[in-house]
Amino acid sequence: MSLPKKKVSKSKQRMRRSHLNQRVGSPSIAVCSRCGTPKLSHRVCESCGYYNGVEVVKKDEF
Secondary structure (H helix, E strand, O other): OOOOOOOOOHHHHHHHHHHHOOOOOOOOEEEOOOOOOEEEOOOOOOOOOEEOOEEOOOOOOO
16 A cells, blocks of 8 residues: 655645535525424424425424
């Protein structure tokens, strides 16, 4: 197996990895089509328990 000829400095290593943290953006917030409360997209609504028009989690009162 090959080995690096020279040690990679901390600055070069950090420059190479710097783009990884830039990918994380703000979470996309959507509005629930059933109850109208804000929710994270592609997640079950916390207030009514519906996702894509189908009840996934049973809630006692709506």
